[in-house]
Amino acid sequence: MTLDSIESFIRWIGVAIGLAALAFALWQGIWRGFRQPPGRMTGNARIVLQTPLLLTMSLLWLGICFVLWRPVPFSPSISVRITVLMIGTLLYFPGLALYLWGARTLGTMYKPSSAFGVQLNFEHKLITYGPFALVRHPLYLGLQAAAVGGLLVYRNWTFLFIAVNFLGLFFRARREEQALAAEFGNEWEIYANQVPAWMPHFHRKSG
Helix, strand or coil, X not given: CCHHHHHHHHHHHHHHHHHHHHXXXXXXXXXXXXXXXXXXXXXXXHHHCCHHHHHHHHHHHXXXXXXXXXXXXXXXXHHHHHHHHHXXXXXXXXXXXXXXXXXXXXXXXXXXXXXXXXXXXXXXXXXXXXXXXCCCCHHHHHHHHHHHHHHHHHXXXXXXXXXXXXXXXXXXXXXXXHHHHHHHCHHHHHHXXXXXXXXXXXXXXXX
């Protein structure tokens, strides 16, 4: 197989899995999430997380991604292409897997949020198992890894836009932590002190 055919194969598989992850996010986050009784709200959640506005913004975001699906002016050598493709693949696919694992673990606790406001469920539960036992924000970590990996694999303006756009996830994560701290108090403090926000700590057990 030539490098072009390998690159094309990885890209097609990546598109299929990426679209599946997007469909799952829409179903899990918007459809199932909004069917849960609303609980604590912070910031401007009542305004920015209304279903019509959220759907409109999501469609606009997807439209921008579609328009920007054009290659960036970058013509690397064969060795650089291979290196970039390998690194991108190792970031993109595990990043999507981490995101899907986190979303699946959250279940009905998965709700849309933004840097401007967060809404929890009426009987919200603090999820601390699965990927949430490793980092507090596995979904956002997975999305950021997938965005950078996608930029390296596809080398187009869409993934550059996504990678820059996803920098806002840091602000969204901070807003979510404020809502969870207000909701769970000491339980959240214990969890936050034990589990890092972004980079997991792997401790070797003694004995």
